[in-house]
Structure formats: structure tokens, C-alpha cells
Amino acid sequence: MRGKHTGMWPNRREALWLTAASVLFGGLDLLVHGMSPPTTGWTGPHAALLLQLSVDVSLLFLARFPVQVASWALAVAVLMLVSEEFAPGLFTPVQPAAHTALPFATPAITTNLVRLTDRRRAFLLIGLLAVLGTRPWHPSWDITPLGVVNTVLPALAALYLHARRELLNSLRERAERAERE
Template sequence: MTSIRRPMWPSRADTFWLFLPAAAFTGLNVLYHVLGDRTTGALGPAAGLVLQICCDLALVLLFRFPALVAGTLVAAAFAMLGSDLFAPGLLVPVHPVALMTVPTITPVVLAQLVRVLDRRTVLWLTGILAVVATRPWEPSWSVTPFGLLSTVLPVVITFYVEARKQLLRSLRDRAERAEREQHLLAEQAGAEERRRLAGEMHDVVTHRLSLMVLHAGALGVTSADPAVRTAAEDIRREGALALDELRDLVGVLRNGAEAGPRTLSPEAPGDPARLVEESRSVGVPTELAVDGDPAQVSPTVARTAYRLVQEALTNVRKHAPGATVAVSLRYHPGGLDVSVDSTAAARPPDPALAGSGSGAGLAGLRQRVELVGGRFTAGPAPGGGFRVGAILPPYVPTAEGTRCDPGARGR
């Protein structure tokens, strides 16, 4: 079995918090050596200082070799204990400046070992070092409290901090999970509502429109009056277009679900050129620029563009009398780019005409564009005019669009 190779230092912060205490405790031990008594045994006057510095410098290897560092600390503690009991002055001065009877770096090492070793091992190490540090066989107010402060207290504090971090992390994960679940529930509710609306539109509105188209067709056949036949044909044609668009919308709302059998209307999607001509006929100077092949997009997308141009020109007539308009349609393999740019109004709008709308035209356009997977923009243009635009995909990936839209083939 291969052993886990730990990094020397997991992060820059870990590197800093290992080297800083190692350097600080090394300096502290040198200060104790200078100000206090020296060791007097056979190992020389600096034996205790060398032992302390070895433990201090071992701290920088803790993340890579935690067991080795822990073993070094325990061995040094037992060596100090043995020197104090059987050879006073060998590794610990007879009258030390510090009241700790274990290496001075012990609190830092134990606190860091909590992060890299399992809890049971850390508790065993803490217990062993606590016995060595407190020396319960010789209770003393100058030894026991410092022994507990240098061994048990840092481990308890570190366990508390780690437990609190885990609790906060768990609460954060639960909050994020609850937020995701709430978002999914909202999406499911929206999908259910769209399916319900699609079902009602398909079962009720489509039925009524179909009856209207049939009655108009029958009236055009049976009536002897040419004006009535012409009106009936207009009603039948517009009803068929509305029925075709309604079926497309039902397919989009159902996210590709089957909307029942469909028969294509013979009429193509509305031509924006007709809207431009209508706008010119009522005195609004309107220019149309078409680039590319309209056959590159599906009828559903073309109808969406038609509705956008229609709503934008209607808004110009209502709110910007005297303005000039430029309509641009750019067809390309990636879809269709539509823009309707108008200049500033030349005169104040008619209050009755401006207040005749519902105020939700642009919002409805945005929703319609987003339903087919496009991006909608609307806002003031430089010079005081207004711009309405959209970037539309080449086709809508619904079951109906795939089956019935020529633009969906081969994509």
C-alpha cells in the first residue's frame, strides 16, 4: 500500500505560521540561555539550548512529517524528564528560568498536530505530554498549572476552533443546499405553470381559433357578396397565422413536449417589409435594411423578429411623432440580429395615443425573445432616440420546431 505524500507546506499562510513560531521560540530559548543558568552535565553548557532549538526547528516539518515531529517532541520531553530525575543539569539547568518541564514549543506543536493527525492520536500525545509536564507524582503549584497550560489547554482550544469551523461550514453548506433546492422548486413550479398554461392554450384557445378559421372559410365559400368573401378570407388568413403562432408558443412553453398533431399553415411568417410599408403609409419615414438569407432561420424565430419590429414601430408612432426609423435585419448562420433605431421625437406625442397602451409591450417582447433563447435589449440611443434590438438563435429546439421548421433541419 502506497503512503500518502503530504506537502511540505499546504499554503503560504501555513508556511508563515510555522516559520514565525519556530523563529520566535528559537529566539526565546536563546534569551533563556543567555539570562538563565546553563546546563552543567557532560554534554556541555549548551546541551539544553541545542535540544530546545532542535524541537523549535522541527516545527517547520510538521505538515510533511507529523509523526516524526511528534516523536521528536515526546522523546525530548522524556529526555528532559530523565535528566531532571536522574542527571540534574545534563539537559535542563538545575534552576531553569522557564517553569515548563517540556520543550517550550510544545503548545504550538500540539495545536498544529490537531490539523494533521487523527483525534485519538492527538489525545494520546496530549495525555503523555501532560503527565510529563505536570508530574503528578510531585504536585507543585510552580509545575502543574504550567504543565496543563502548555499541553491540555492549546489542544482544547484548537479542538473548539476546528469544531466551530466545521459547524459553520456545515451550516453554510446546508444554507447553500437549501437555496439550491428552493431554486429548483421554483423552476419546477414555473415549468408546471408553463405546462398548465400551454395545456389551456392548446385545449381552449386553439380550439376556438380553429372554429373561427373554419367558419370564416365556410363564409367565404357560401357568400355571394364579394366584399364579404374578401373580409372572410382576411379573417381566415389572419386566424390561420394566429393559430400557427399559438401552436409554436405552446411548443416553446412545453419545453419541447409534444403538443399534439400539427398541420403547417400555408402562410409564411409575417414579412417585416409589410410593416415598414404600413409605417411609411401613415407618415413615419422608415428605412429597411436586410442582409443575408431569411431561410437560415426557422419560422418561429422569424415570427419573433416580426413581432419585435411590429411592437417597436407601434411605439414610435405612439411616443415619437416625427421621428425617423431604421429597421435592420441581419441573417447569418448563427441566427438573426434585429434592431429598430428611431430618432428623437419632432413634436410632443398625442396624449390619447400615448396612453392607449398597456405599458407592458417591451416586457412582453423581452419574454418572447427569451422564450426562444434570444437576448433582448431596449433603451435610449445617443441623440435622444430609442433603440430596440434582439439577437435570436437560428431555430428553437422544441419538438414542434424540430419536426416542422425547415430551419431546424440539419442543425
């Protein structure tokens, strides 16, 4: 597994980035919650906000536990989807301000899954999130494109940037070797 380190974060830049992402997504969740009606189930009026914020806070642990954070986001997505399909108002508002089946922090999670874990595990979790986010059983112009943008596109961008960085490093190494010879 890539990304093994002993502290909570591998470096100060990573800690700053994850903290900023957590605050940014938390602010987005507060904004959307303020524009949405409250949840009406036995879970209370702020159930949707608490679920979203729990994923935002979990971003702080993303560098150390990427699979667990992604699994938590997946569990929250399942709760949101089950609520929306079978018990409207329980974990999501009946008329939400934003139609999404995924936590807003999903792009940060999928990007880091590709970067920090082995490809098989990353693709499995991203695939599950993509299926929940796109809802192929109920295709909709409101939800399906947003599901792809939140899951597949960040993962592809991370893969591209990783491949590009490896290519540049190998070209630099070749040039240095040729110069030495």
C-alpha cells in the first residue's frame, strides 16, 4: 500500500490541505442545509447536516485512513439514498436544495483514494460511490451527471496527474543519466 506514514499527516502541506477541505465542505454543507427544509423523521431536523458534517470531519483522517474514510462516505451515501427512496425526510429533506446522493466531500475522497491506496481497492470504492451517485436505476439529468462529476472525474484527474508526474520524473532521470554518460 502506498502512502504509509507514522503521523496523522505525512507533512504540513497535507495537513493544511485536508483541514482547508474539511472547512470548505463543512461551509458548503451549512449553506445547503440553510437553504433546505429540515429533515422530518425521528432522527431530528438536522440529520442530513450531521451526516454531511461527519464526512467533512472524516477528511482530517483521509491521509492516514483513506479506505475507512471512503467507506464512511459510502455508508453515508447509502443512508441518504435509502432515506430518499424509502423514508423521505429521515436522513435527507423531502425537498432538498441540492439533489445529490453523495456527500459533498466525495471528490476530495476519490482523488485521495487513487493517490493513497492500491488501485483495486480505490476503483472498487470509487465504483460503488459512482453507482450510488449516478443512480443508474433512476437516470436523471439532475443527478446522473453530478454523480459522474463527483466520483469518476476527480479519480481520472488524479490518475492523469500521477501518470504525468511519473513520466516527467522518468524523463528527468533519463536526461540526467545521458548527461552523466
